[in-house]
Amino acid sequence: MAASSSNGYDDSYDDSYDYFQDDAFDDAIDDQFDEMFDQKFEAIDDAIYPSHIFRRRFRMNKDLFLRIVDCLSNEVPYFQQRRNDIGRLGLSALQKCTAAIRIMAYGTAADAVDEYLRLRASTALLCLENFTEGIISLFGDEYLRRPTSDDFNGY
Template structure:
């Protein structure tokens, strides 16, 4: 009986000490004005995406664009008519490229901005955050544009263009090459298939 009482007293003492320590910790945090816990807040950047679209439209797509057809071809590596065909097809076939309004009622990025972003990244090998200054979109959005653009092109044009050439295709290419003074040529002579050991990093791939 005495052993039981002694054990009980020890247990009571331990429990009381633990309660005291817990209470002390609680009081410390309750009365500490600055617990030094980091607070992260997302910074909102007004990128003026509407202004970015207007600038892009005036530079290349208006009735009297600032830049010529030749400048478009050089900077986009594609003819304007073909580019617009791709943009319109992707805008109708891929939901991501349909322009919509956000929770505040503002229009989101246009299909032209998104497709131009993807084309510029592939053409120049540019970093995603380099698209912000002209096209007005964040780097994460630029990455998303590129992914959706590539997937859209594969899904919409893959069966027609991303396939092995048929006999008729080969004959047409041979005829075209011969007409241009390169008989027997099927591929291109733009050196894109040549290995270049000292190729600039921006052109890699």
């Protein structure tokens, strides 16, 4: 039979079935990913990264990292998790901040975080751009200052 022949079922049933299968698969993957992040970043006794290892891997204190994630997710719209048009949750603030910090901490290319965090290189670059802008706007007055002549000549 030709591929265009009818089997008696409406194609909309096939589309609905495919949609629900895809949605169930995506939900299962999202649940596993959320569980992985909970293990890595939540303040639990059996976390994957204890504080001393977290500091070595992310090149910052775990409490500082969580403070940055919290501030960015509350103040910068880009870091607020949203649902897309079909109702799936987008990337979390943890994923976005982790991508930006890993790119800066290790000097890696944006596509190096794609498998680890499930985001594309273009998204990782957006995370980095929004992260740096957010850090400057939120913490700039407190932690950043203009360089002095001693900064340029002293070293």
